[in-house]
Amino acid sequence: MSKEFVCIVCPNSCRLTVSEKDDEITVTGNDCKRGIDHGISEYKNPLRMITSTVAILGGTLPRLPVIGTGEIPKTRMNDCLDEIYGVSVSAPIKRGEIIIQNIKDTGVDIVASRSMNKKER
Amino acid sequence: MISVKADIVVIGGGPAGLAAALKARQLGAEKVILIERDTELGGILQQCIHDGFGIHRFGKRLSGTEYAQEFIDQTERSDIEIKLDTIVLDVTPDRMIYACNSLEGMFEIQAGAIILAMGCRERTASQVLIYGDRPTGVLTAGAVQRYINMEGYLPGSRAVILGSGDIGLIMARRMTLEGISVLGVYEAMDKPGGLTRNLVQCLDDFDIPLHLATTVTKVHGHERVEAVTIAKLDKNRKPILETQERIECDLLVLAVGLIPENELSRNAGIEIDPATKGPVLDNTFMTSVPGIFAAGNVAVVFDLVDYVSLSGEIAAQGAMDFLNGKIDCDEPYQKVETGENVSFIVPQRVRPSANKTTFFMRVKSSEKTALLECTADGESVLEKRCRYIAPPEMLTFDLSCCGSKPLEVSMKKEEKL
Ligand SMILES: Cc1cc2nc3c(=O)[nH]c(=O)nc-3n(C[C@H](O)[C@H](O)[C@H](O)COP(=O)(O)OP(=O)(O)OC[C@H]3O[C@@H](n4cnc5c(N)ncnc54)[C@H](O)[C@@H]3O)c2cc1C
Ligand code: SF4
Numbered sequence A: 001m002s003k004e005f006v007c008i009v010c011p012n013s014c015r016l017t018v019s020e021k022d023d024e025i026t027v028t029g030n031d032c033k034r035g036i037d038h039g040i041s042e043y044k045n046p047l048r049m050i051t052s053t054v055a056i057l058g059g060t061l062p063r064l065p066v067i068g069t070g071e072i073p074k075t076r077m078n079d080c081l082d083e084i085y086g087v088s089v090s091a092p093i094k095r096g097e098i099i100i101q102n103i104k105d106t107g108v109d110i111v112a113s114r115s116m117n118k119k120e121r
Numbered sequence B: 001m002i003s004v005k006a007d008i009v010v011i012g013g014g015p016a017g018l019a020a021a022l023k024a025r026q027l028g029a030e031k032v033i034l035i036e037r038d039t040e041l042g043g044i045l046q047q048c049i050h051d052g053f054g055i056h057r058f059g060k061r062l063s064g065t066e067y068a069q070e071f072i073d074q075t076e077r078s079d080i081e082i083k084l085d086t087i088v089l090d091v092t093p094d095r096m097i098y099a100c101n102s103l104e105g106m107f108e109i110q111a112g113a114i115i116l117a118m119g120c121r122e123r124t125a126s127q128v129l130i131y132g133d134r135p136t137g138v139l140t141a142g143a144v145q146r147y148i149n150m151e152g153y154l155p156g157s158r159a160v161i162l163g164s165g166d167i168g169l170i171m172a173r174r175m176t177l178e179g180i181s182v183l184g185v186y187e188a189m190d191k192p193g194g195l196t197r198n199l200v201q202c203l204d205d206f207d208i209p210l211h212l213a214t215t216v217t218k219v220h221g222h223e224r225v226e227a228v229t230i231a232k233l234d235k236n237r238k239p240i241l242e243t244q245e246r247i248e249c250d251l252l253v254l255a256v257g258l259i260p261e262n263e264l265s266r267n268a269g270i271e272i273d274p275a276t277k278g279p280v281l282d283n284t285f286m287t288s289v290p291g292i293f294a295a296g297n298v299a300v301v302f303d304l305v306d307y308v309s310l311s312g313e314i315a316a317q318g319a320m321d322f323l324n325g326k327i328d329c330d331e332p333y334q335k336v337e338t339g340e341n342v343s344f345i346v347p348q349r350v351r352p353s354a355n356k357t358t359f360f361m362r363v364k365s366s367e368k369t370a371l372l373e374c375t376a377d378g379e380s381v382l383e384k385r386c387r388y389i390a391p392p393e394m395l396t397f398d399l400s401c402c403g404s405k406p407l408e409v410s411m412k413k414e415e416k417l
Helices: A036-043 A076-083 B014-024 B044-046 B064-077 B141-151 B166-177 B196-206 B263-267 B307-321
Strands: A002-006 A016-019 A024-028 A051-057 A064-066 A088-090 A098-100 A110-114 B004-010 B032-035 B049-054 B081-085 B087-091 B098-100 B105-116 B120-122 B139-142 B158-162 B181-186 B214-220 B227-232 B246-249 B250-252 B259-261 B292-294 B334-338 B340-346 B358-365 B368-374 B380-387 B395-399 B408-415
Touching: A002 B196, A016 A036, A016 B120, A024 A036, A051 A076, A051 B340, A064 B141, A076 A098, A076 B259, A088 B087, A088 B307, A110 B166, B014 B032, B014 B044, B014 B064, B014 B307, B044 B064, B044 B141, B049 B064, B064 B307, B087 B263, B105 B307, B120 B141, B139 B141, B141 B166, B141 B250, B158 B166, B158 B214, B166 B181, B166 B196, B166 B250, B181 B214, B227 B340, B292 B307, B307 B358, B358 B408, B380 B395, B380 B408
Parallel strands: A051 A088, B004 B032, B004 B105, B032 B081, B105 B292, B139 B250, B158 B181, B158 B250, B334 B408
Antiparallel strands: A002 A016, A016 A024, A051 A064, A064 A110, A098 A110, B087 B098, B098 B105, B120 B259, B214 B227, B227 B246, B340 B358, B358 B395, B368 B380, B368 B408
């Protein structure tokens, strides 16, 4: 089996081909060594940063932006987003406050990516 | 009318204005006023919830909101006077500012120095010559970003995106994650406008097709967008009629570029550079009107917020020097010309007595290896080897002494490093 990726480690944008044969993974198309690690991780377990919003009650805006404390496997993205969409918090909130701890057992916390005051009436 | 005085007034509370106000206060300006027309500080960053901001400054990939919060917290802790919900209506060449808000009504501020930090606005449909009806559902990417990320409202269910710059790509991913089906990104040029990282993580990750040398030629629908017509473009960028295709959708997202917001600057008689569409600046980021400075996207469309903050700090230093009488406004300027493969450079002119000057520039075409060269009257004063230069990425370099000869900056292709 083989897959193609564009390396994003540096702006050279090499076109990587990652092939697997008899449990051995080989990367070709990389101009430097860093492309090998990137190719293997994209092939085996690509990671992505998760950012989204949750509902916030009584805040100056209806949505509060959130971010992961680390990257999560790409394959878990939708799962994690589903959980995030189900959450609602109340103002005030400080940036960095944990909104969901260890989301879907990924080891990553979801935290507020800004502070938000209560809406004055 | 209320009339007040201030040492430095900063117009616009985005990252440029925040950095400028903080730096001015740090450098000892006694009374700094920061004016923002929105109900909160942060500017465009408050709608940028994705990560990738602050790699240079903080060494981490923060979200736009996190980056803004760092500066907002510092500003709120300081004694900078923050005026929210306040719009500046006019700026005069003798540094009088006319502004208004619902509490104080109309008021004027006599400023020792002014820093313009109004950011930029997005190009709209009429500016890219799309014909047809004007139904609901034609929105700029920034408007869609604000609706989804701040207001929690989805403006459509089937979207076509015009423009492959970073904002278009980021919105392709964002809309997909929110359940909007993104049918494709259409780009009139034959190369994508955005960074490879965004092409991979925003389009490839979700199998969103990118159509190069293709544009939207017509919008269909009366009340609401029903469809758009797209067509391939020939070498002269004319639509090829046989390739026209109708695509059913209810949202057309325009991500077709940003223009510095310079209405106030023009009214103040500030000279504008047609290449950057922002004020002509000098080594202190002062405009053609003495005592009025500019920073951030109002000066030139930066794409890296780290550079935006840096430009705010440069302008604040300039404004302080102006206040303290350290700038000799009668000293003649030396022009900084754009040479081979340079589409623009900021600042556009320098004073020979300038110490260190930071330049920002963009190239016209991509090269794997190139030589950045700065010459004074034909003689080389700076050479720097660069790798992987490309138009979407702004470049910056410092020149320690500008001298009294006209400068030219070029980026020549090199075969081997
Ligand atoms: C839609 C959009 C999306 C973007 N996405 C990204 C991205 O994903 N990544 C990235 O690195 N960069 C992005 N950018 C670029 C981003 O704008 C800059 O990095 C940065 O925010 C520019 O900072 P600024 O302070 O110059 O302008 P802004 O952030 O635009 O701030 C200008 C401020 O001035 C205020 N203002 C304007 N006129 C007046 C007036 N007359 N009176 C009072 N206040 C006024 C405005 O309300 C605003 O708050 C985006 C830009 C736009 C337009
Ligand atoms: S393989 Fe090396 S040279 Fe090529 S894009 Fe990746 S990091 Fe850059």
